[in-house]
Amino acid sequence: MHGNAEQTVIDSYNIVDSVTGGATDTFPTSFSFGVTSGDMDLLLPQNGGKGEETKAYRLAILITGQPAGSATVVVAGSSPGGPIEQICSFAVTIGSVVETGDWRIADTIILTSFHLAACSILAADSGNSRPTKVGFDAIGYRYIKFYVTSLTTTTDLRIYVRHF
Numbered sequence: 001m002h003g004n005a006e007q008t009v010i011d012s013y014n015i016v017d018s019v020t021g022g023a024t025d026t027f028p029t030s031f032s033f034g035v036t037s038g039d040m041d042l043l044l045p046q047n048g049g050k051g052e053e054t055k056a057y058r059l060a061i062l063i064t065g066q067p068a069g070s071a072t073v074v075v076a077g078s079s080p081g082g083p084i085e086q087i088c089s090f091a092v093t094i095g096s097v098v099e100t101g102d103w104r105i106a107d108t109i110i111l112t113s114f115h116l117a118a119c120s121i122l123a124a125d126s127g128n129s130r131p132t133k134v135g136f137d138a139i140g141y142r143y144i145k146f147y148v149t150s151l152t153t154t155t156d157l158r159i160y161v162r163h164f
Helices: none
Strands: 014-019 058-066 069-078 085-100 103-113 122-124 133-137 143-152 156-163
Touching (some): 058 085, 085 133, 143 156
Antiparallel strands (some): 058 156, 122 133
């Protein structure tokens, strides 16, 4: 039958969080209900939202940094009226894969999952001297927040995300 194929949305990678000068975040230690913002609001049209529906079924994350080194990133999500929920954390190695100039793309990511759908979080192509990405199921979240909790040698970091 024609016209009955599932539809997907393919978005461009966009910078949703960045760190400069070695500044880091602290993951919250209290989890009050009623979160109203994040680095990404999945109901906004630029993030796949249409009315009260999000089309951001999955998120793909790429990370770049300078100079070469390492970082720890915690990804959290929340639903309207709920608290921040840790989705995953990952240790990132910014190695020799060149993005442009002095910027390097993460080529190794070691992932720890905290998501209810643990099998739906994956690090792809880690440790192969190519760009490594992390993807996860974003269904049920409106806000996504990134916390860069540590940096070693790397001082500047950019987190790129696309939805599909």
